Amino acid sequence: MPDDNTVLIGKKPVMNYVLACITFFHGGAKEVSIKARGQSIGRAIDVAEVVRRRFLPDVKVKNVGIGTDKIMPLEEGRQLTNVSSIEITLER
Amino acid sequence: MPDDNTVLIGKKPVMNYVLACITFFHGGAKEVSIKARGQSIGRAIDVAEVVRRRFLPDVKVKNVGIGTDKIMPLEEGRQLTNVSSIEITLER
Numbered sequence: 001m002p003d004d005n006t007v008l009i010g011k012k013p014v015m016n017y018v019l020a021c022i023t024f025f026h027g028g029a030k031e032v033s034i035k036a037r038g039q040s041i042g043r044a045i046d047v048a049e050v051v052r053r054r055f056l057p058d059v060k061v062k063n064v065g066i067g068t069d070k071i072m073p074l075e076e077g078r079q080l081t082n083v084s085s086i087e088i089t090l091e092r
Numbered sequence: 093m094p095d096d097n098t099v100l101i102g103k104k105p106v107m108n109y110v111l112a113c114i115t116f117f118h119g120g121a122k123e124v125s126i127k128a129r130g131q132s133i134g135r136a137i138d139v140a141e142v143v144r145r146r147f148l149p150d151v152k153v154k155n156v157g158i159g160t161d162k163i164m165p166l167e168e169g170r171q172l173t174n175v176s177s178i179e180i181t182l183e184r
């Protein structure tokens with residue numbers, strides 16, 4: 001799946017990301033991938049659920065993957081930290 | 093799968109829930125289900141990742157399901173609210 005159909009979830013309101021997903025599907029995408037890390041993970045699920053329950057009922061959750069990413073510390077001398085991640089693949 | 097092999101994630105430290113999962117597996121469970129809602133969802137993924145990466149490398153993520161639960165409001169006259177949920181099934 002090409003990376004351009006990926007919505008990266010940050011701190012913005014859920015509806016911003018919902019709109020991004022809908023735009024991909026309206027542009028002809030068959031699959032859209034929603035990715036998030038750490039505290040944004042809950043919002044990623046909110047986005048997937050709002051897209052398929054409120055706006056595009058023909059969209060299904062194809063796959064949900066979880067994992068761990070290593071984060072480089074901002075300050076020197078500190079250790080790598082682990083952060084959980086999620087990738088939700090929606091399919092039309 | 094029987095409901096007794098389920099760990100419900102709340103606001104306690106991640107290691108509390110990790111220990112609960114490990115206890116189930118050490119008691120002979122083949123599958124353990126980790127469930128969370130709303131703001132605890134990120135912690136559920138942390139628990140699954142710590143269990144399988146740090147303590148039980150033979151445990152795999154069998155399935156991850158996402159959904160929406162309806163929450164009864166505490167005060168009368170307010171509407172039902174939706175909250176996202178996750179269920180992670182670990183398998184040995």
